Amino acid sequence: MTAPTVRTESVGTVVVAGAANLAIAAAKLVAGLISGSAAMLSEAVHSVADTTTEALLYLALRRGARPADARRPFGYGKESYVWAFLAAVFTFVAGAGFAVTHGVTTILVHEHSGDYLVSYVVLAVSFVIESVSLARAARQVRAQSRRWRTTPRRYLRLTADTTVKAVFLEDSAALVGLVLAAAGVALSELTGDELYDGIASILIGVLLLVVAVTLALRNLSLLVGRSVPARLRREIDRELTDLPAVRRVDTLLTMQLGPADILVAAKVDFDDTATGAQIEAAADAAERRLTARYPEIRYVFLDPTRATARDAPPDPSGPAEAGGAPGGTDPD
Known part of the structure; x- marks a missing residue:
């Protein structure tokens, strides 16, 4: 097997998002300090959290x-989920924590003092920049979903590429956060009541909380060890069953070792008349056929056995999926 490489498309998506968030964070911070808006300061912390997240995701891709x-015979793919999990935790602690706390403080004690115009300008420019970053992530999602013959929504739910999922969710949340911040600032200016600015800050914090928890749970499931989607598992089973001299596949186990690394292990019942050479040829054909069709499959292990169907564990993929993408079988 060749060594895995950093996927250029995912790296580009992360770099574009990180650069955009860094520029936006600086602009929002200046606007928040000038205007005194809690929602603007929360959005500044939101962008700082996103920038830190992109840096951690870039590290995840590289590591x-x-x-x-010799020490890691199956590679370092799962380490990417560790850094992605830390990125989600940082978003939870720094982003959501600050936004909610600052929003509550604003409602209780803060009095607005500053210019509203600068907030509107920064929010508008930020919306355009975030839209560009989201458009790139969306293009990658659509391209990958077409490759796996599934919908973009299902691809995002099942993919093991947590970097593109994180960028897509964070950019989507950023656009919603900008709308919330604009609404809070506008209502505070119209009514003269800082309640709306504080509420907007709290809502931004809740939004960050939802994104952080979603990403943390996804990365945790991949760290524990998750099988491939149901449809991909059925196709692998079909490829193995169609091999010469194979009677049936009694047990099929798969695991996502990394964003682009899948392990396949199976107990295969060969024809009783199959010779050792035929079994070896079938095993070689299995690896060639599976890796040619799915480059993400890096390891294929076949165990010739007389095991019966009742020896096989229940199918972990649950009910059949209408579509699939690399990265999981959980039906949620």
Whole structure:
């Protein structure tokens, strides 16, 4: 097997998002300090959290793409989920925590003093920049969903590429947060009541909380070890069953070792008349056929056995999926 490489498309998506968030964070911070708006300061922290997240995701791509060695024979793919999990935790602690706390403080004690115009300008420019970053992530999602013959929504739910999922969700949340901030600032200016600015800040914090928890749970499930989607599992089973000299596949186990690394292990019942050479040829054909059709499959292990169907564990993929993408079988 060749060593895994850092996927250029995912790296580009992360770099574009990180650069956009860094510029936006500086602009929002200046606007928040000038205007005194709690929602603007929460949005500034939101962008800082997103920038830090992109840096951690970039590190996840680099660290997870290191080739296998004697200490890590299956590679370092799962390490990418560790850094992605830390990114989600940072978003939860720094982003959501500050936004909610600052919003509550604003409602209780803060009095607005400053210019509203600068907030509107920064929010408008930020919306345009975030839209560009989201458009790039959306293009990658659509391209990958077409490749796996599924919908973009299902691809985002099942994919093991947590970097593109994180960028897409964070940019989407950023656009919603900008709308909330604009509404809070506008209502506070119209009514002269800082309640709306504080509420907007709290809502931004809740939004960040939802994104952080969603990403943390997804990365945690991949760290624990998750099988491939149901449809992909059925196709792998079909490829193995169609091999010469194979009677049936008694047990099929799969695991997502990294964003682009899948392990396949199966107990295969060969024809009783199959020779050792035929079994070896079938095993070689299985690896060639599976890796040619699905480059993400990096390891294929076949165990010739006389095991019966009742020895096989229940199908972990649950009910059949209408579509699939690399990265999981959970039906939620």
